[in-house]
Amino acid sequence: MNKPTIVLIRQDLRLHDHPALYHASKEGPVIPLYIHDESLSQPGEARKWWLHRNLEHYQKSLEAIGGCLLFDEGKLEEVLPKWVKKTEAAAVYWNRLYDPDTFERDKKLAEELAADGIKVKTFEGTLLLPPWKITKADGAPYKVYTSYYKALRKAEIPKPVPTLKSMSVPEIVDMHMQLADLRLLPEISWYKIMEKVWDPGEKAALKRMKRFSNRVQDYDEGRDYPAAGIHSTLSPYLSVGAVSVRSLFHHFTEKIEKQTEPFIKQLIWRDFSYSVLMHFPQSPEEPLHEKFKAFQWEENAAHWESWIKGRTGYPIVDAGMRELWATGFMHNRVRMIAASFLSKHLLIPWQKGADWFMDTLIDADTANNSMGWQWVAGSGFDSSPYFRIFNPTLQSEKFDGEGEYIRMWVPELKDMPSKYIHSPSAAPDDVLEEAGVKLGVNYPHPVVDHKAARQRALDRFEKIK
Ligand SMILES: Cc1cc2nc3c(=O)[nH]c(=O)nc-3n(C[C@H](O)[C@H](O)[C@H](O)COP(=O)(O)OP(=O)(O)OC[C@H]3O[C@@H](n4cnc5c(N)ncnc54)[C@H](O)[C@@H]3O)c2cc1C
Structure with missing residues (x-):
């Protein structure tokens, strides 16, 4: 029998379009191995729950086609060579990951394995195209999204590889550890609402893709309205690789005869x-625009608490923060409003907010998250200019006019008339009384006054301009 190939399983928990598994399986027996390694980055608690549930599903999917999924933990560069030795594997394959520390570590590991005579192959299983494919003519990276978009749209996106239908594993595979031994699930089961909201696994991801195909034509107009349910909610699945981005791309550009470009964008x-x-690589921690290094931020524990708990007195911000806490997700428009409120109205460093998102989002993704925060804070490339300060009340009136989203997540305001639900502190006493809202008792007064906070933020910005 051929010597086996170890396939490292990471953010690619699927059978469709899994180049590393597909190519390894064509060549002989395969050992799919998941090594939980927190040495380079520690996933947040919500993310660990999501990862556990998806690994559970993935193990069953692999077993259903004659395969298996093995688990281990520790530093990848220390644990993997032991597995190579133990299983007498001749090759190791993986789909590449692109956060810079992981990428560098993997590159070094590949060189070390190759030096020991092990065949190493890496594949694209995470992005539409590897980051080095789309650059300016002189090789410099794009800093403006539209130019990147245009260049990528001219390039050919390879078709997904076929879905794996069967695979063979070596006869004796020592199970070593069970998924539960990785202790990804928190001891206290605070994740009950998440269990209700999210179906883990590839089948659930593909079901969401199909469901979204029926409403993609409304995406351009509807995606900014958090209660409309038009957005795809695919990010949690993309983040663990339960769905392949290339499969999404080809599905929506070829099979769906509707206007899909806004989604592709x-x-x-x-x-x-x-x-x-x-x-x-400094972008998760440092502002990309140098001048923001001198920006004077505030430390205010009470304001921070009000933000993370969804008690700022700005209902749209509070609804978003409570959706995040309960479900591990927040609608994109509301992410922008909540992030802007923290970094501009409260002047709390965006990095602190980004860390909170990384800890509480199930789709937590270093690249998207730091891009999102830097964009909102105005310190990133191609960002919203700093002086464009969202008015949370106007944003709320525009994108949640009837207050449906607010009513869902801030139940103490559910009986407020739509006219006042966006700013209860502006409501007359009799309106508040009729809706059962007692400001300062069951719903907070605004922690800052919008006009004053806006001016304070602009003054700070003036100092670094
Ligand atoms: C402050 C802030 C923090 C964010 N943190 C994350 C994060 O940790 N993880 C994450 O996946 N996204 C993050 N985003 C981007 C975006 O909010 C989410 O991807 C989106 O809300 C996911 O919902 P969806 O799948 O329904 O998106 P859809 O609107 O249906 O979009 C489809 C897919 O496109 C991608 N996408 C959409 N918007 C963006 C964007 N602005 N930047 C990058 N990719 C995008 C996502 O993969 C998404 O699943 C953040 C945005 C902001 C403003």
Whole structure:
């Protein structure tokens, strides 16, 4: 029998379009191996729950086609060579990951394995195209999204590889560890609402893709309205690779005869975020525009608490923060409003907000998250200018006119008339009384006054201009 190939399983928990598994399986027996390694980055608690559930599904999917999924933990560069030795594997394949530390570590590991005579092959299984494919003519990275988008749209996106239908594993495979041994699930089951909202696994991801195909024609107009349910909610699945971005691309550009380009544009933002992260590895921590290094931020524990708990007195911000806490997700428009409120109205450093998102989002993704925060804070490439400060009340009136989203997540305001639900502190006493809202008792007064906070932010910006 052929010597086996180890396939490292990481953010690619699927059977469709899995180049590393597909090519390894064509060549002989395969050992799919998931090594949980927190040495380079620690996933947040919500993310760990999501990862556990998806690994659980993936193990069953692999078993159903004659395969298996093995688990281990520790530093990849220490654990993997032991597996190579133990299983007498002749080759190791993986789909590439692009956060710079992981990429560098993997490159070094590939060289070491190759020096030991092990065949190493890496594949594109994460993005539409590897970040080095879309650059300016002189090889410099794009800093403007539209140019990146245009260049990528001219390139050919390879077709997905066929879905794996069967595979063979070596006869004796020592199970070593069970998924539960990785201790990804928190001891206290605070994730009950998440269990209700999210179906893990590839089948659920493909079901969402299909469902979204029926409403993609409304995406351009409807995606900014959090209660409309038009957005795809595919990011949690993309983040663990339960769905392949190339499969999404080809599905929506070839099989769906509707206007799909606005959605494709968003998928390309994801590739762009990775390109920025690869070329500017400091972007999760440092502002990309130098002048922001001198920006004077505030430390205010009470304001921070009000933001994370969804008690700022600005209902749209509070609804978003509570959606995040309960479900591990927040609608994109609301992410922008909540992030803007933290970094501009409260002047709390965007990095602190970004860390909170990384800890609480199930789709937590370093590239997209730092791109999102830098964009909102005005310190990133091609960002919203700093002086464009969202008015949370106007944003709320525009994108959640009837207050449906607010009513869902801020139940103490559910009986407020639509006219006042966006700014309860502006409501007359009798309106508040009739809706059962007691400001300062069951719903907070605004923690800052919008006009004053806006002016304070502009004054700070003036100092670094
Ligand atoms: C402050 C802030 C933080 C964010 N943090 C994350 C994060 O940690 N992880 C994450 O996946 N996205 C993040 N985003 C981007 C975006 O909010 C989410 O991808 C989107 O809300 C996911 O919902 P959806 O799948 O329904 O998106 P859809 O609107 O249906 O879009 C489809 C897909 O396109 C990609 N996409 C959409 N918008 C963006 C964007 N602005 N940047 C990059 N890719 C995008 C996502 O993969 C998404 O799943 C952040 C945005 C902001 C403003």
